[in-house]
Amino acid sequence: MKVIIENEMITCNVQYGKRKKLSIHIDQFGFITVKAPKGTSEEVIVSVIESKGKWILEKIHAIGVAKETPKAREYHADGKFLYLGTERFLHELIEINELDEETLKRNLKRFYINSCKSVIEERVKIYQKQLKVNPKMIEIIESKAKWGSCSSDRNLAFNYRLAMAPIDVIDYVVIHELCHIHHMNHDRSFWRRVGSIMPDYKEKEAYLARYGHLMLL
Template identity: 35%
Template sequence: MYKINFENTIINYSINKKSNVKNITIKVKHPNIVTVVSPKSVNDEFIHDLVVSKSKWILNKINEFKNKESENPPILLVDGDKIPYLGNYYVLNVSKEKDIIKCSLTFNEDKFVAKVPYNISSNEQYIKLRELLINWYLTEGSKLIKERLTIYSKKLNLYPYSITLKEQKTSWGTCSSKGNIYINWKVLLAPLDIIDYVLVHELCHLKYMNHSKEYWSLVSTIFPDYKEKRNYLKENSLKLNI
């Protein structure tokens, strides 16, 4: 991890050198994750000078995330909260029960229903319900992801070795050189067409392990508006979270 100091703010950044890239790219993601992707031939001193020259832009991006974060307060998983799933929001009903010792969570008639012990603390309730909710996303989402993947695999004639739904901190999906696709469960909070785009994005990497013109041309055969969907994920990354 490297760092610079700009306007009394410490900016940490990491360097990811790749043999298949020609240009240097600086990526800023929430929360304050700055990554420089560069060709392997570029030395660290040159990259550091570049980051210094882009300090103002990087700090502005970080502040943009902070502003968006204040506009999108976190879900506390209390009675009346609205839980996102497939682009819609469903009310969470929480009832405190005296005769139970474990939290439970179900999805019934377009709403989430949770039962928690009567004397549970707010922090413990949040931790337990979040764990149950993520497990629900993983269970239900895995079924949906596999169904949607089958559709687009047939259209593209591209079939992964495996597909796994899990949490990823900095990406919506990844594809390994062995043909394993990993999808961030948080994408399940987005509308279905966005989920489909992420799946197509990763499927196309089975043929092109890069973001070349040929790669995007293949993506556009399914989603001509892929740029709009890509921008949706960038603009709504803070909303797609619990």
């Protein structure tokens, strides 16, 4: 959802669920999530966003996400790394006792690769049933250029850095690549199929475009 506040366009990810009150969350990168009760009208959501407009803009401007330079990673107990969309301390992700920096780097990368494989395989099982497709193989890769790919042989590949993204963003990449099994091009049929499973897929694309440069080791 896009809302104009003081002549500035902001994008919000709206999530509906079983809850009594509407709430607005802004993560450490400035990504805005609105959690609303099921059935809440768009007019009500916009009204609440506008009422919090000053706070939202101040928070976003303070974060300065779009221009932020990724900080050098600190490989010690309290070093912070993204995992499934949330910053976690290094010691929460891997064993760190008496290990040197190079070993920690290797072990953390292995953790992301293994975690990505587990999460991707789980999400593929969910969405391949909905899309009625059957991928031949799933591979976890390292890439600076793409988040996922699908070959004409139905082989899927996913960037291990996806383990740093929120689950709904991972779901988008999974759905995107599964849809390529029947639609190898990005034509209208392809995007209609993606949208039939994830109507707000453009918001997930926007997340990757805006924060992908921060999802690094």
